[in-house]
Amino acid sequence: GQQLNQSPQSMFIQEGEDVSMNCTSSSIFNTWLWYKQEPGEGPVLLIALYKAGELTSNGRLTAQFGITRKDSFLNISASIPSDVGIYFCAGQLRGTYKYIFGTGTRLKVLA
Amino acid sequence: EAQVTQNPRYLITVTGKKLTVTCSQNMNHEYMSWYRQDPGLGLRQIYYSMNVEVTDKGDVPEGYKVSRKEKRNFPLILESPSPNQTSLYFCASSFGTGLNEQYFGPGTRLTVT
Numbered sequence A: 001g002q003q004l005n006q007s008p009q010s011m012f013i014q015e016g017e018d019v020s021m022n023c024t025s026s027s028i029f030n031t032w033l034w035y036k037q038e039p040g041e042g043p044v045l046l047i048a049l050y051k052a053g054e055l056t057s058n059g060r061l062t063a064q065f066g067i068t069r070k071d072s073f074l075n076i077s078a079s080i081p082s083d084v085g086i087y088f089c090a091g092q093l094r095g096t097y098k099y100i101f102g103t104g105t106r107l108k109v110l111a
Numbered sequence B: 001e002a003q004v005t006q007n008p009r010y011l012i013t014v015t016g017k018k019l020t021v022t023c024s025q026n027m028n029h030e031y032m033s034w035y036r037q038d039p040g041l042g043l044r045q046i047y048y049s050m051n052v053e054v055t056d057k058g059d060v061p062e063g064y065k066v067s068r069k070e071k072r073n074f075p076l077i078l079e080s081p082s083p084n085q086t087s088l089y090f091c092a093s094s095f096g097t098g099l100n101e102q103y104f105g106p107g108t109r110l111t112v113t
Helices: none
Strands: A005-007 A010-014 A019-024 A029-037 A044-049 A055-058 A061-065 A071-076 A085-093 A099-101 A105-110 B004-007 B010-013 B019-025 B031-038 B042-051 B054-057 B076-078 B087-094 B108-112
Touching: A010 A019, A019 A085, A029 A061, A029 A071, A044 A055, A044 A061, A044 A071, A071 A085, A085 B042, A099 B042, B004 B087, B010 B019, B019 B031, B019 B087, B019 B108
Parallel strands: A010 A105, B010 B108
Antiparallel strands: A005 A019, A019 A071, A029 A044, A029 A085, A055 A061, A061 A071, A085 A099, A085 A105, B004 B019, B019 B076, B031 B042, B031 B087, B042 B054, B087 B108
16 A cells, blocks of 8 residues: 655654654545544644645644645654653545555654 | 553454444544554554544455544454454544644554454
């Protein structure tokens, strides 16, 4: 099936640092979604992107829908300990109702 | 409170014993979907439904069935579970076309022995 390549797989950063992660694919997407998942819980939606080139912020989080419609990135500024978790990208394949998820970026923040 | 609920949250069963995991949402969402989450593989879509009586296969539909008889409910059925279906299962829902923000349930951890 289609794949979303998400990188990096994991990150260890100091509190206060900025973080960047991205997802790329050979497929074209209509929608990009970014989620955060904490242990024992379901993914929680952070940001939704609907248009190529769109740049959207949610507090310290900023995400962009790539111009080619094949990629997206998520930035977290001034990280804090509660940012710890696994971040997933997800894309809705163009012309379908199917969603593909990335394999996740595990973030650890050192105080 | 707007939410997606799943039951049961934990289930241990034996190979071949039919089971159903229920999913319900109270947000009047048209789109509902089931995913499984396995270590290193992320979330993979099993089945989805665009509306009542309209369902379609995701990436990993083998061994699963679904039905959508009411808008709010979307049960996942394993007719003859096998150990390779041991996984963490999530149900999600969204308004659908144009508003694709999916909201997830808390998950069901299934173990098939």
